[in-house]
Amino acid sequence: MQMPYICGHEYKRKRFMVTNLLQGKRGIIFGALNDKSIAWKVAEMAKEQGAVFTLSNTAVACRMGEVIELGKRCNAEIIPADATSVEDLENVFRRSMEVLGGKIDFVLHSIGMSLNVRKKKLYYELDYNFLNKTLDISAISFHKMLQVAYQMDAISEWGSVVALSYVAAQRTFYGYNDMADAKALLESIARSFGYIYGREKHVRINTISQSPTATTAGSGVKGFDGLMDFSDRMSPLGNASAQDCANFCVTMFSDLTKKITMQNIFHDGGFSSVGMSQRAMTQYNKSFGDTAEENK
Numbered sequence: 001m002q003m004p005y006i007c008g009h010e011y012k013r014k015r016f017m018v019t020n021l022l023q024g025k026r027g028i029i030f031g032a033l034n035d036k037s038i039a040w041k042v043a044e045m046a047k048e049q050g051a052v053f054t055l056s057n058t059a060v061a062c063r064m065g066e067v068i069e070l071g072k073r074c075n076a077e078i079i080p081a082d083a084t085s086v087e088d089l090e091n092v093f094r095r096s097m098e099v100l101g102g103k104i105d106f107v108l109h110s111i112g113m114s115l116n117v118r119k120k121k122l123y124y125e126l127d128y129n130f131l132n133k134t135l136d137i138s139a140i141s142f143h144k145m146l147q148v149a150y151q152m153d154a155i156s157e158w159g160s161v162v163a164l165s166y167v168a169a170q171r172t173f174y175g176y177n178d179m180a181d182a183k184a185l186l187e188s189i190a191r192s193f194g195y196i197y198g199r200e201k202h203v204r205i206n207t208i209s210q211s212p213t214a215t216t217a218g219s220g221v222k223g224f225d226g227l228m229d230f231s232d233r234m235s236p237l238g239n240a241s242a243q244d245c246a247n248f249c250v251t252m253f254s255d256l257t258k259k260i261t262m263q264n265i266f267h268d269g270g271f272s273s274v275g276m277s278q279r280a281m282t283q284y285n286k287s288f289g290d291t292a293e294e295n296k
């Protein structure tokens with residue numbers, strides 16, 4: 001007898017069991033780089049839940065031993081693509097339909113990169129060539145992906161497309177830099193394309209706004225450790241981990257969430273709805289002294 005997969009295993013008190021949520025579904029997962037990547041966890045979960053899929057990343061990433069190993073473990077073909085190249089994306093969709101044997105049921109866009117962040121340029125001294133790259137890689141690639149799929153009619157009816165976002169699209173976070181602009185654009189693309197693709201093909205398109213997560217992309221953000229700690233303490237449920245995010249992505253790919261589209265869904269332990277927590281208030285009050293001089 002096949003044992004059911006138990007997800008949410010990090011939680012000591014509550015366990016829940018889900019099996020074969022993605023049985024019979026074909027997918028494409030963009031952006032698994034190493035075992036810290038959110039896309040990596042999504043690939044593992046999608047495999048556990050019975051899906052077949054291909055993996056895609058840049059040519060450099062695809063040559064890395066770790067990615068090759070993930071492909072083997074998931075029995076997934078790895079298809080290199082620069083997500084800013086329409087030609088490369090056409091190849092990913094064409095080849096994925098070939099090897100998986102039909103139209104695609106789910107797509108994960110888990111791609112982000114800012115040279116301004118990498119080169120430590122501040123928001124008031126952005127390099128505009130870098131900014132164009134940030135927007136192209138981190139947001140416009142999502143439009144390109146959707147337009148390619150739409151024109152090739154590559155996604156099945158009621159298919160589900162998810163891209164990963166961050167709350168800096170709505171609120172200012174020091175250090176997140178031009179990625180905030182990219183995320184705002186990403187979320188807007190999900191709404192605009194979600195309307196068209198939903199109306200015509202019942203394909204749903206959403207973004208998941210994830211907690212800070214210790215990955216290669218995440219750790220590049222200025223002051224990332226402090227940000228992660230702050231948001232963990234501020235969130236009533238604590239930060240959502242990469243594994244939590246994978247659980248949620250898989251749910252969004254499943255038939256259980258068929259009527260959700262054009263949404264940006266916060267998956268952040270409640271962080272985005274908290275203004276001031278009790279703990280933060282206590283800490284804040286401690287930072288003041290007793291005298292008027294100290295309180296200036």
Ligand SMILES: NC(=O)c1ccc[n+]([C@@H]2O[C@H](COP(=O)([O-])OP(=O)(O)OC[C@H]3O[C@@H](n4cnc5c(N)ncnc54)[C@H](O)[C@@H]3O)[C@@H](O)[C@H]2O)c1
Pocket residue numbers: 030031032033034036037038039057058061081082083084109110111112113137164165166209210211212213214215216217218219
């Ligand atoms: N880590 C966090 O704190 C956090 C929080 C919210 C949202 N996100 C988002 O999650 C997504 C995944 O990031 P992650 O945290 O797993 O980090 P990650 O570094 O593991 O993944 C980023 C991926 O983008 C790929 N990539 C970069 N340029 C590309 C290009 N031109 N073409 C194709 N792929 C390209 C990288 O190779 C890598 O696999 C990103 O959109 C990120 O902004 C991350």
